[in-house]
Every structure is written in structure tokens, then in C-alpha cells.
Amino acid sequence: MATTTPTASRAQRLAVLRYQRRQILRQAASREYLAFLQYCWWMPTPLILGRHTRAICTRLTRAVDDFLQGRSTFLLIKVPFRHGKTDMVSRAFPPFFLGRCAHLQPDVIMSGYGASLVEGFSRKAQSIIRSQAYRDVFPGVLLNPHHHNAGEWSILNSAGVVTAVGLGGAITGKGGHLITCDDYCKSREEAESQVYRDKTWESFKDNLMTRRAPTSIVVVPATPWHEDDVMGRIEMEMARNPDFPRFEVLTFPATDPTTGEYLFAERMGEDWYREQYATLGPYSAAALLDCNPRPKGEQKFQQDWFRYYESTGLPKELAVDLIVDYAGSKDDEACESAILERLVDSDGNRYFDRLTHGRLGPQLLKQTIVERITSRRAEGRRVRLGLEAGAAIVLRGWLEEEIKANRLSCSVYELKSPAGTGAPRPGEAKLRIEALVAPYHAGMIWHSQSAGSEQVWARDHWFSTTIRGGELERQLLHYPSKPDDCADVAAYSEQGLDPPKEKRDDRKLPFWALPLQKQFEIIERSEERKQRGRRYR
Numbered sequence: 072m073a074t075t076t077p078t079a080s081r082a083q084r085l086a087v088l089r090y091q092r093r094q095i096l097r098q099a100a101s102r103e104y105l106a107f108l109q110y111c112w113w114m115p116t117p118l119i120l121g122r123h124t125r126a127i128c129t130r131l132t133r134a135v136d137d138f139l140q141g142r143s144t145f146l147l148i149k150v151p152f153r154h155g156k157t158d159m160v161s162r163a164f165p166p167f168f169l170g171r172c173a174h175l176q177p178d179v180i181m182s183g184y185g186a187s188l189v190e191g192f193s194r195k196a197q198s199i200i201r202s203q204a205y206r207d208v209f210p211g212v213l214l215n216p217h218h219h220n221a222g223e224w225s226i227l228n229s230a231g232v233v234t235a236v237g238l239g240g241a242i243t244g245k246g247g248h249l250i251t252c253d254d255y256c257k258s259r260e261e262a263e264s265q266v267y268r269d270k271t272w273e274s275f276k277d278n279l280m281t282r283r284a285p286t287s288i289v290v291v292p293a294t295p296w297h298e299d300d301v302m303g304r305i306e307m308e309m310a311r312n313p314d315f316p317r318f319e320v321l322t323f324p325a326t327d328p329t330t331g332e333y334l335f336a337e338r339m340g341e342d343w344y345r346e347q348y349a350t351l352g353p354y355s356a357a358a359l360l361d362c363n364p365r366p367k368g369e370q371k372f373q374q375d376w377f378r379y380y381e382s383t384g385l386p387k388e389l390a391v392d393l394i395v396d397y398a399g400s401k402d403d404e405a406c407e408s409a410i411l412e413r414l415v416d417s418d419g420n421r422y423f424d425r426l427t428h429g430r431l432g433p434q435l436l437k438q439t440i441v442e443r444i445t446s447r448r449a450e451g452r453r454v455r456l457g458l459e460a461g462a463a464i465v466l467r468g469w470l471e472e473e474i475k476a477n478r479l480s481c482s483v484y485e486l487k488s489p490a491g492t493g494a495p496r497p498g499e500a501k502l503r504i505e506a507l508v509a510p511y512h513a514g515m516i517w518h519s520q521s522a523g524s525e526q527v528w529a530r531d532h533w534f535s536t537t538i539r540g541g542e543l544e545r546q547l548l549h550y551p552s553k554p555d556d557c558a559d560v561a562a563y564s565e566q567g568l569d570p571p572k573e574k575r576d577d578r579k580l581p582f583w584a585l586p587l588q589k590q591f592e593i594i595e596r597s598e599e600r601k602q603r604g605r606r607y608r
Contacts, residue, residue: 093207100208104132107167108159111204113195121335123150123323127159130321134288135171138248141286145318147302148292149362151325154335160292161192161253165233166199168249168288169226170209176231180247180282184257184271186237190221192253193235197224239274248284252291255301259355262296263367272304280316289316298364298549310407310542310554313430325360328374365549371504372547376511379520379539382424389414390453391424393443394486396560397436397462408436409560412443421516421564426543428557433465440466441473444481454481459563486566503562504550510565511547518544 099106105120105128112118127148134144150156165179181196183189199205200214213227225232234245238255252275261267283289295302308315325334325344333344348356358364363374394411409428415421427439440456447454458467463485474481510516520539538544543557550558 097207101171102132104128104135104164104167107170107208108163110208111163111166111199111202113199113202119335119338121154121337123334124155124159126323127156127321130319131160131164131167131290134290135168138286138288139172139175143283143286143316144288144290145316146288146290146292147305147318147320148290149295149302149320149322150292151323151334151360151362152294153339154323156292156294157192157253160290161189161251162195163199164251164290165196165249166205169200169231169233170205170212172248173209173212173226173229175248176226176229177248178231178246178284179233179249180242180245180279181233181235181251181253182238182240182279183253184238184255184261186222186235186240188254188257189235189237193221193224193233196233200226238271239278242278242282245282246284247282248287250279250283250287250289252279252289252293252301254293255291256293256296259296262300262358265299268297268299268304271301275301289318291318295358295362295364297358298366298552300364303364307554311430322362324362363548366552370548371508371550372511374544374548376514377539377544378514378517380422380517382519382521385414385422385424386416387451389416389422390455391447392455392457392564393440393447394457394459394560394564395436395440395462395466396459396556396563397433397465398430398556407554407556409556410436410439410443411557411560411564412447413564419515421510422519423516423538423543423561423564424519426538426541426557426560428542428560436462437466437469437473440470441477441479444474444479445477448479448481454479456481456483457486457563457566458483459486486563500555500559500562501551503565504555504558506565507547507558507562 096106096110100110101107105125108128109118127150130146134146137144148156148160161181161183165181168179169177181189181192183192197214197219200212205212215225215227215229218225222235223232231248232245234242234247236242236245238252255271255275256262256267280289291302291305293302297303305315305318306320309317323334325347326332327334333339333341336344344360347360351359354365354367392413392415394413396409396411398408407428407430409426411423412425413421413423425443427443444454444456456470458470467483467485471483473479474483507516518538543561546552546555546558547561
């Protein structure tokens with residue numbers, strides 16, 4: 072009988088531990104996408120994880136979990152160039168999806184700006200499925216040896232088909248439980264072309280989105296090039312149309328706007344970021360690095376002008392102005408009604424505390440206004456209600472009756488145009504919004520960063536976010552692009568900075584109680600009468 076040496080026993084124990092560890096990693100890789108990416112990583116250099124890598128992989132894992140439970144997912148993932156979005160979404164995610172959902176035999180559509188680009192993604196996905204690491208994780212998922220072209224392939228014994236086609240290519244008759252659209256634009260020339268932007272948008276919504284299954288995952292990972300590109304138009308459609316699919320937006324700017332830290336310095340290095348910012352210049356860097364494309368030309372509002380406060384820190388004695396801009400008085404179909412709750416302190420600082428906006432009908436808008444007045448009065452604050460011309464015509468009479476019936480203490484006044492009349496004039500909105508530049512630049516306007524400070528109406532409920540990083544800031548940074556409804560209601564608030572007061576009869580006041588200017592006028596008139604009396608003598 073052979074004896075076991077202590078060295079051999081130790082080697083056996085290490086082998087068992089290694090086997091157990093590998094089994095644990097396999098099981099994790101079959102459930103979690105980040106573990107799968109690490110287990111099946113195909114590059115000779117190690118996989119370096121950034122915070123965006125972890126966030127994107129975690130969200131994609133949840134998307135697959137939701138899909139298996141019958142819920143669809145729509146994702147916009149904004150990442151700077153060379154940060155691994157294509158590896159994560161277009162190369163490795165389809166194999167993971169096919170492995171986890173193999174029993175459903177799903178269809179996949181991979182798309183991008185050109186056929187050659189997408190077919191490269193397709194070949195890499197096939198290569199991952201052929202690897203030993205993938206077979207360890209999903210042993211029953213094999214490529215069909217009779218159907219494995221770059222443009223179309225399938226899994227053995229599965230009815231599902233993987234189609235790789237450039238945006239605008241022929242996909243009639245195809246379906247997609249998973250649809251990816253990676254890098255829909257390849258150059259600055261294309262991004263600046265209105266014709267190209269229209270073409271890619273039509274291809275995306277008419278060709279690609281019509282192919283999705285009732286339960287599906289749609290992922291658009293890209294570096295934004297232009298405010299009016301596919302990502303920009305998706306966000307525009309969500310703002311204007313409550314029935315448009317609700318895409319969740321994941322944005323990872325190269326520079327964190329709050330800390331100033333670089334997104335992926337552990338891989339790219341700080342010098343790389345500084346050199347890229349210097350090479351691209353402000354206009355291109357805003358889009359390609361910070362994922363926040365802006366209008367070409369002079370930018371009216373700057374990100375570093377936005378100052379923030381906590382709502383709980385505002386003194387109770389500050390009154391609340393509810394500024395209401397009603398979309399029913401406008402012709403633009405993209406317009407939204409908006410309600411801004413703003414406070415002003417004795418130094419003239421404006422605090423934008425809550426913003427509610429959406430395509431609201433008159434009845435819902437009335438209810439929302441009454442609810443906000445009631446809520447603010449419950450806090451012990453005085454409330455004033457400022458209505459722009461359209462809102463005043465439609466709502467004022469009803470609101471005054473409702474305020475009286477509910478015994479709410481709230482004054483109502485109409486916001487006049489700069490010309491002194493309630494009727495809007497061409498170019499007036501532009502003048503109003505640009506009047507915000509000075510107070511923003513002077514640091515006199517503050518945004519709430521408390522949760523729920525911005526509410527967006529869509530379908531049958533409110534989506535709550537924060538004003539910090541929300542629609543108001545986006546519209547200001549992208550001004551003069553449309554929509555500008557949130558920026559406009561903020562501009563209207565400046566007209567309501569000193570709401571009209573009741574006229575007082577100075578004749579009933581003693582001389583010493585009159586304003587100083589009024590006293591001077593009386594003295595001057597008295598001197599004039601004396602002079603005239605001397606001349607007549």
C-alpha cells in the first residue's frame with residue numbers, strides 16, 4: 072500500500088480548493104454578468120474594472136432577471152470613447168443572454184452604424200461561445216455548425232436567430248428579444264449633418280424598434296456626438312410623449328462634475344484625459360468625453376454656475392411662489408406645462424425647491440396646484456400663485472374659487488410680459504430665458520438637491536428625480552435647443568420676483584410716513600407754488 076507523503080496531501084488539498092473555487096466562479100458566472108465577463112475574459116491583458124463597468128454589468132444582470140420574469144428593459148448607456156462599452160454590451164452580453172435564456176430560444180439583433188462594425192461584434196460573440204470558459208459556464212449552449220455566418224447565426228437546437236446588421240440594413244421579418252444599437256454615428260461630419268441625423272433616427276425607430284418582441288431588452292450604448300442624435304431624440308420623445316418607451320439613462324462623464332475625478336484613471340491615466348480635453352476642445356469634449364453635447368456656438372449657461380442646497384435648511388418664514396406655465400396656450404406639440412416652487416430670501420437669493428412638469432390637462436393641472444398649495448400651507452409657509460397669461464385665462468377664476476372654498480390663504484397674480492401685457496410676443500421667451508444668465512452667473516439662483524424635488528408626468532404617474540442633474544439643468548445647458556419649457560417657467564419666476572402689491576393711498580398717510588421720494592416731490596411742488604406767488608405780486 073502506497074503511503075501519502077505530507078507534500079502530496081498538501082497538493083491534493085490545494086487541488087480540491089482550486090476545484091471548489093472554480094465551481095463557485097462558474098455558478099456566479101451563470102447568474103451575474105460581471106462574474107461572467109471576468110470568467111470568460113478573452114483579452115491577453117487583465118480585465119480592469121471601473122465604477123462604470125460595475126454599474127453597467129449590474130444593470131444588465133437585472134435586465135436579464137426582469138426579462139425572465141416577463142418585464143422589458145430599455146437602456147441608454149452614455150460612456151466616453153475607449154471605455155469598454157462595446158466589450159460589455161455588444162461582444163460579451165449577447166453570449167451571456169443566450170446562455171441564461173437558452174430555454175426560451177431567444178432572437179438577438181445586433182446593430183450599429185455599419186455592417187462591417189456589427190459583423191465584427193458578431194464574430195467576437197461567436198468566439199466567446201466557442202471558448203472553453205463559456206462551455207464551462209453554459210455547457211449545453213453550442214454554435215450551430217451549419218448556421219454561423221458573421222451576419223446571421225444560431226445556437227444548436229434553438230429556433231432563435233442572431234442577426235448582425237448595420238443601422239438601416241434589411242431586417243424585415245427578423246425579431247429581437249435582445250436588441251443592441253452600438254455606435255450609431257462614426258464621425259463629426261455625420262453628427263453635424265441634419266440629413267444623416269434624420270436618417271439614423273428613422274432607421275432606429277422604424278426599422279429597429281419595430282423588431283422587438285413584446286418582452287424584450289433594448290440597449291443603446293454609445294458616445295453621444297450631438298444633442299439631436301439618436302440618444303437626444305429618444306430623450307426628446309420621452310419628454311413629449313408619455314407613451315414612448317421609458318428608457319433608463321445611465322451617464323458616465325469622463326470627469327465627475329461634483330468631485331472632479333476622472334472616470335477610469337486606473338486604466339487610462341490622468342494624462343490621457345488632460346490630453347484628450349486639450350485635443351478635442353470644449354465643444355467636442357462636452358459630447359465625446361462628458362457625454363453632454365451642447366449647441367454649437369456660444370453657450371449661455373455653464374455647469375459650474377449651478378449651486379445647490381438642502382430643502383430642509385430653508386427658514387420657515389420664507390414664502391413660496393408657485394409659478395405656473397400652462398402649455399395649453401402654446402402651439403408647439405412638444406410643450407409641457409410646468410409648476411416651479413421658488414423661494415426668495417432677503418438678500419435676493421432664489422431657491423428653486425421643486426419642479427413639476429409634463430403634458431398636463433387643465434383638470435390635472437388644477438388638482439396639482441391645489442395639492443401643492445395645501446402642502447406648502449401645512450409647512451406653515453405663506454404661498455403666492457403666479458400665472459402666466461395662458462394659465463391665467465384658463466385657471467385663474469376656478470383656482471380663486473377653489474382657494475376660497477378650501478379656505479387656503481394664497482394670493483393670485485398674473486405674470487406680465489416685459490412689454491406690460493399678458494399677450495406673448497415673438498422672441499419674448501428667448502428674452503425671458505436669457506435674463507436668467509446674470510443671476511445664475513452671480514450665484515443668486517440655487518437648486519434643490521433633495522430627492523423628489525423634480526416630478527415628471529408620464530403615462531399615469533409621476534417620475535421623481537432631483538433638480539440637480541434634471542430636466543431644468545439639461546435645458547439650460549442645451550439652450551437655445553428645444554424643449555425649453557422648464558427653462559421658461561424658471562424665467563417666468565423672475566417676472567414674479569416682486570409680485571404686485573395693493574395700491575396704497577398716500578393721501579391718508581402723514582408726511583413723515585411717506586416714502587422719501589414722495590416727500591421730495593411734495594416739497595418741490597410747494598416751492599414751485601411759492602415761486603409763482605412771488606411773481607404775481
